[in-house]
Amino acid sequence: MPDVQALVNDFVLKLKRRKIEGSQATAKHTAELLRQVVSQQRITYTNQAASLIDAVKAVGEQLIEANPVELAVGNIVRRVLHVIREENVSSAMSAVEELALGSDDDEAEHENRMGLSAAAVAAAARSTLRAPSLQTLLEDIPDSATAPHPSSSGGDSEGKSKSAAESSSRNKKLKHDVIEAINELIQEIDTCHELISAQAVEHIHQNEVILTLGRSRTVKEFLFAANEKKRSFRVFVAEGAPRYQGHVLAKELVGKGLQTTVITDSAVFAMISRVNMVIVGAHAIMANGGVIAPVGINMVALAAQRHAVPFVVLAGSHKLCPLYPHNPELLLNDFKCPSELLDFGEFSDCMDYGQLGDSPPIRVENPAFDYVAPKLVSLFITDMGGHSPSYVYRLIADYYSAEDLVVRRKAAP
Structure with missing residues (x-):
């Protein structure tokens, strides 16, 4: 099996160097890495769920710190932590049901086991998912467990060995269930475009005019799906300066036979009155319903609101971020290279600093994202x-x- 720490270091390096970008790519790589972490994690605590949670959190902090702008990384880390908690409680409930159905034990032993099982479930729901400490250790021991039971030393030895075997079996089952749930999460990430596109025919109707900005794979697949259902509609594509991804999307739409019109970003307000619906992609959906989207989309949302045009956002569930945009530790924007706006040397005559310590007379800023308020x-x-x-x-x-909301990048010193 590959060394987990080597895989983590490699992924962290790729995130820092921006070799892996985009919500779907980062989400899928994060889920696959955490699957490796869970599969190779040795259960060292009495509480096996806490051991897995600590391992995932340790790796998650490194990944979030590597590129805080890719919010999908933190989303997947929190999703996996939630999966571990759910599977642990489910495993405890299954153990209770198995004991309740047992018919070989006598009535006294059965009642004793049922009491212990109820306490175990309560502990699982209350404190078994916390990091091990003296307090949680004492809380997890039911009172009836400390009472002496009349049995021989051989019976005690046999009970301990049986308990150890059952504990080992539960550990393996928990890990197996968590891995299966992560596999389902990876499949969900892979198929999110198809599931979203399947709803296109419900939202795009005959002879409508759709406006979008830039290039989003989710939007592209959504429009393709509506076109395959023999919907006849027209698409206005704002070019999405300065990267002009809208030009690429327009060529792809024309290749599928869609009527496409390319407009400049500054012409959105002039053209919005002719549009029936705005459909855009998103980088992340925040907990308050706000959207982090490619730069320029907030302008489109404001124009749509002014003309009462529906503003629809397409996004996979891996883009749902449980944090709020006002969180001070959250990094919501990124600045791209100024060369996307200006060629090197184009404003070289304006870059003289004059006296030492003076600010340059011109600055070139190229933000990557906009924030769209939920009301839009x-x-x-x-x-x-x-x-x-x-x-x-x-x-x-x-x-x-x-x-799990505390799993975030470390605050700057």
């Missing part, structure tokens, strides 16, 4: 269906645990 969004379409911005909190509660 009409609908989110995810692989789980369509949802309003006010419903995002419910999705967050289904996918993440409140205890």
